[in-house]
Amino acid sequence: MEQTIIQVDAFTDEPFRGNPAGVCVLSEPRDAEWMQQVAAEMNLSETAFLLRQDDGFQLSWFTPTVEVELCGHATLASAHVLWQEGHLAPDAEARFSTLSGLLTARRNGEWIELNFPADPTRPVDPPSVLAEALGVPIAAVEMGRFDYLVEVENELQVRDLKPNLALLQQIPARGIVVTSRANPEVDYDFVSRFFGPRVGVSEDPVTGSAHCALAPYWSQRLQRSTLLGYQASRRGGLVRVQLQGDRVILGGQAVTVFKGTLFA
Incomplete structure (x- = not known):
């Protein structure tokens, strides 16, 4: 057929x-x-x-x-x-x-x-292998419905990240979202990357569902409900997010x- x-x-x-x-x-x-x-x-x-x-x-x-x-x-x-x-x-x-x-x-x-649906995250203790797998200082670790959300210090760390995927695969979650505030001179508000080796995706180029967690996370920290995110994979992509109660408009x-x- x-x-x-x-x-x-x-x-x-x-x-x-x-x-x-x-x-x-x-x-x-x-x-x-x-x-x-x-x-x-x-x-x-x-x-x-x-x-x-x-x-x-x-x-x-x-x-x-x-x-x-x-x-x-x-x-x-x-x-x-x-x-x-x-x-x-x-x-x-x-x-x-x-x-x-x-x-x-x-x-x-x-x-x-x-x-x-919005995916508010909650602070959690990081998995034991997380810091070693990412190889950068970690500012915060939270957990949503599917993924760990890891904040690092700056956009350059997000962009330059070369994680150990074999170690990330040991972490019991769909994926690992690594994020930071954007550099002041750019026109987006936050930056992220997504790694999901446990579900067969080493790095996802642009992950809409991850922004269901990124939207409430950065809305709370930046005190705005409408934001622009950039996923800094090799291909790259922009995602507009607007938090509306328990929903996110992507x-x-x-x-x-x-x-x-x-x-x-």
Whole structure:
């Protein structure tokens, strides 16, 4: 059976930047084993699978090795594909039924805004291998629903970080978010990187779901509810965040890179 698959670069307006995601709008249900095999074949940090329902779309996300409960950039890519390919009218809201509940997306000019659950973090004792794995001084360690959030002293430390991924893989969490305030001269407010070797993603280029924790963390410290984050991976990407109670509005752009056909 033939199945269209589209690759989208999310949280960027330029091809080959941001975070690439595969998107399959399924014509009929497929089982989890098939979706996992497709995700492994795509070998991207996430591949999204959508199936139309009466009230929107069922949405699932797979890394090359596991299904995950929440993914921001592949949701952004999915919404982009639904509008671009004519599955939704340009002014229609995208509604997704997921393992993290109902998620929605709207267009706002050239940007897409995702409505996600906020993920407030709490201070915790750092895992025993964390300091050795990162190799930089740690200012604070907190834990959210999925990830450890580690604040370091400055943006240069975030950008220059070369963690020991084998040690990070020992830490029982989806991933490790390393963050700091931005340098004063830049136009974004905070910077971050995301490492998830435990789920088959050594470094994720731009992680929307991590900003569900970064938004309340930096909103509290910077005393503003609307912020701009930059994820300083090799590809890089910007994420607008707005904290609204127990929700976070994640804003980003997206661009289609290619469209192909699966024959399996």
